[in-house]
Amino acid sequence: MTNSNNDMATNSKMILFIGSNAAVANPVGGMKHALKARDRNGAKIVVVDPIFTKTAAKADMYIRIRPGTDIAFVYGMLHLIFKNGWEDKEMLRTRAYGWEQIRDEAEKWNPEEVANVTGCKVEELETFTRMFATTKPATLLWALGITQHSVGSANTRILAILQLVLGNVGKPGGGCNILRGHDNVQGSTDMNCLADSLPAYYGLGDAAWKHFCKGWGQDYDEFIKRFAVSVKEPRDKKGEPVKNTLFNEYFYHNPTAPEDRNWRNEKGYSLAKWWQGVLESEDTFSSGRLRVLWVQGTGIASMAHTTKIADALDQIDLLVIAEPFLNEVAIMTDRPDGIYVLPSSTQFETEGYCTATNRSAQWRDQIIKPIYESKEDQEIMFLFAKKFGFYDEYVKGMMMDVVDGEVKQVKNDFVWPDDATDEIARTTQSIGNNGRTAARLRKHQQNWEYFDKETLLGSGPVEGEYYGLPWPCWDEKHPGSPNLYDITKPYAEGGMGFRNRFGLEHNGVSQLADESITLPGSKVKGGHPQITKENIESVLGITLTDEERRVMGPSWSMDYSGLIAKKCREAGVVPYGNARARTIVWEFDDQIPKHREPIHSPRWDLVQKYPALGDQARNFRVPTRFISEQQAKDWSKEFPTIMSSMRLVNLSGAGMIERTSKYLAAITPEMFAHVNPKLAAKYGIKDNEFMWIHSPQGTKIKVKCYYSESVTPDRICLPYNFAGVMQGVDLSPRYPEGTKPYIIGESSNTITNYGFDPVTQIAEFNAGLCRLEKA
Incomplete structure (x- = not known):
């Protein structure tokens, strides 16, 4: 998230929700702030979505597109933007690289072809594009409706490119803003609870x-x-x-x-395809099969292909679940042993900080001690480390500090969570996290009333600091960065250019920003590379002492001495460089985003014209099918209906917490699917009757049919917040005594179609096919 919800409410004049139903996302703050922007700024709200959502009901304009065609739609916008000269020419000239290839690709996407592929109307595209391109500042917001596709990474790239072309980057009221559906998603991402990198996005x-x-x-x-x-x-x-x-x-x-x-x-196994590392029938690039699954803080039941997950659970040696509420992965298998459920405490029973979607940190006190036999997450992990003999190594980082420019052990014990927070700040320079110490975050919590709710800027005891120290927060004097890539502010007030990550030139073209792009007060004019031990003297025009050279780390992201950050502060220079934003990712198969039909597409004619990527022989230790699966046959002949998933405002994730509340459960007492009455009539299914939904993978679920005009006759939409029933079989007897929720139901993920993003391996939850049948 480059900006914040507060920034949107204060400054945005144009708001696009695409692949985001903010009115029912958890939390619903994004929608509240958008409505504030309408009231305060006269902002226009537009929703682009396959389903007429509750967010669309509040929009000034709603455009319905076919699932999986977001890239085609945005290229249609770019076609009109370049045709009419609405692009920000100065931004492209001084701060962008490769945009000409985007313009060339956009040239192919005339409004008629966009309408053919996406299902929108030509006049809708033209009206909206003019509105979005000519209203400043404009922001866009997305969520899982953009990312959960076999082209999810390309989807997010094309949205960022759209904002770059229009000059809506680094501006108050602009930016690219992701509405996360859970608390601390940004924080867990910063800690890289993933299989392909280390904390703070360091590689392997x-x-x-x-x-x-x-x-x-x-x-x-x-x-x-x-x-x-x-x-x-x-x-x-x-x-x-x-x-x-x-x-x-x-x-x-x-x-x-x-x-x-x-x-x-x-890379390890991804969360989406870990089961492939268990099942003997699946190929892997590994020296052995996974034998143990430890689940802590994630909803495995909300992952795709639950039948594969169930098969894997039957075959592993051991399943351990550490959760405050029973994670329903426990009842997906009927194995009689080898399952251990460890009660962990809730956030009210622990202390520490979370990082919000806008990169701001929020310190939280412990309200009560853990009740009964539950333990805080870290205590469970400490006991695990002690049992397996690596506890001393596990906790040593919390006893370290920088002394005379070098990392040394300074004590023999630690204070939780303060020392853990300081360890994170000390080691995660790559996101500019060094200034987010426990003492500063506690101070922000204790002085909430001194922060402006609109600008996030503090006064009094927190004078000049932004609430939660949104990263990058380069050192303990830095205020945090409310808006990324803002070149109107000096370094010391949160200003920065684009990061220099991909070399100094490509194809003979400089990757550094134009000479005109200089932060106020910077001693270095124009673009410059990221600062390293090797180039710091030449870039900053300084001379290091022998002692400084000795203790200084190799680069800004690996310098424990703090000297690079100190020298950059003195020069008013951002350590990560001042470069151009690249629209080309030359490491990817698709160097620029391209429309590719969903793996299971309802348009066989478009599959031939816009085929999927080639199969991946190896990624995250497993092979993944793309074009071979897509073109095995015309899937739409047997499975003619498009299927998308949706959120429910009273349930989050797999719903395992909220469905244990009789009040929240009463709002949505059963699993269902929204079906257009015309489609239901085709199969003889009446409103509120049970029906079967079949998938190309040979799986099925039995759910209630809810008549709804929110979906067109070619598609259905169903929530992903249920578990406890598997392909018509009630799993109630598998719940340990006292743990069964008030409501259970089929998981939509049982019929999620095969399909995974080539970069992240997130599943294609939102663009599959299915077939309905009266139950």
């Missing part, structure tokens, strides 16, 4: 491991030994060789394969 290369080993007080050479795995022939649980696996093919028939696998440099 050895330089990153060395950086963290230093911060954790660990010897790198000893630390990495636990990751080095000699190649051995994979064997099953009985000790028999596993034949015909991709692992065998790669390592035993590939002369260039390494002799040893250093798993520290390899």
Whole structure:
């Protein structure tokens, strides 16, 4: 999120919700702030969505498009923007790279072709584009309706490119703003609770491991030994060789394969496809099958392909669940043993900080001590570490600090959560987190009343600081950065250009910002590279002492001494550089975003014209099908109806918490699907009758049919907040005594179609096909 909801309410004149039903998302703050913007600023609200949502009901304009066609729609906007000269020419000239390729691709997307592909009307596209392009400042907001696709990463890229082309980046009231549906999603992302990187978005290369080993007080050479795995022939649980696996093919028939696998440099299994690492029927690039699943703080039941998950749960050796409420992954298997449920405490029983979607941190006090036998999350992990003999290494980072420019152990015990917070601040320079110490965050909590609710700027005891110190917050003197990429402010007030991440030039073209792009007060004029030990003297025009050279880290993101940040502050220069925003990602198969039909598309003619990407032989340790699945046959002949998922305002995620409240459960007492009466009549299904929904994967669910004009006759929409029933089978007997929610129901994820994003592996929840049948 480049800006904030408060910024939108205060400054935005034009608001686009695309793939976001903010009126029912959790929390609903995004919608409240949009309505404030309408009242205060006369802002226009437009909703682009396949479903007429509660958000659309409050919009000034609603445009219905077919699921999975967002890129085509935005290219239609860009076509008209370039045709009419509405682009921000100065932004593109001085701060962008590769935009000409976007213009060339947009040239293909005339309004008629956009209408053909997306289902919108030509006049809707033209009217809205003029409105969005000529109203300043304009912001756009998205959520899972954009990301949960086999082209989810490309979807988010094209939206950012749209704002770049229009010059709505780095401006109050502009930006790209993501409405998260859960508390601390941004914080968990910052900590990289993912399989493909380390905390704060550091990669898996050895330089990153060395950086963290230093911060954790660990010897790198000893630390990495636990990751080095000699190649051995994979064997099953009985000790028999596993034949015909991709692992065998790669390592035993590939002369260039390494002799040893250093798993520290390899992605793990993704949350979306972990089950592929368990099932013997699935191919993987790994030296063995997953045997244990530990679930803590995530709704596995809200993942796609629940039948595959259930099969995997039957085969693993051990399932451990640490949750305040029973995670319903526990009842997806009927195994009689090997499942342990550990009661963890709620947020009211613990202390620490969360990071909101706008990058601001919020400190929270412990209201009560954990009740009964429950324990705080960290206590569970500490006990785990003690049991398996690595507790001392696990907690040592909290006893470290920087002394005379070097990281050293300064004490023999730690205070939770303060020392953990300071460890995070100390080690996560890559997001400019160094200034977000426990003392500063506590101070913000204790002085809430001194912050302006619109600008987030503090006064009195928090003078000049932005609430929650939104990162980047480069050092303990920095106020935080409310709006990313704002070049009108000096470094010391949260100003910055675009980050220099991808070299100094590409195809002979400089990747640095134009000479005219200079932060106020900066001693370096125009664009400059990210600051490293090697270039700091030449870029900043300074001379380091021998001692400074000795203790300084290799780059701004790996410098524990704090010297690079100090020298940059003195020069008014942002450590990560001042570059151009690239529209081309030359590492991707699609270097610019391109419309590709969903894996299971209702338009066989468009599948031929806009095919999926080629299959991935290996990503996150598993192969993934794209074009082979898409073009295996015309799926729409057997499964003619489009299927999308939706949120419910009274339930979040898999609903495992809220469905245990009889009051929240009463609002939505059963699982259902919204179906247009014309579509239901085709199958003889009456309102409020049960029906079967079948998927191309051979799975099915039994749910109530709710007549609704919010969906057109070619599509249905159903919530993803239920569990407890699997393909018509009531799983109630599997709930431990006292844990069954007030309501249960089929999970929509049982019929989620096959399809995964090529970068993140998020599943294609929102653009599948299905077939209805009267129950």
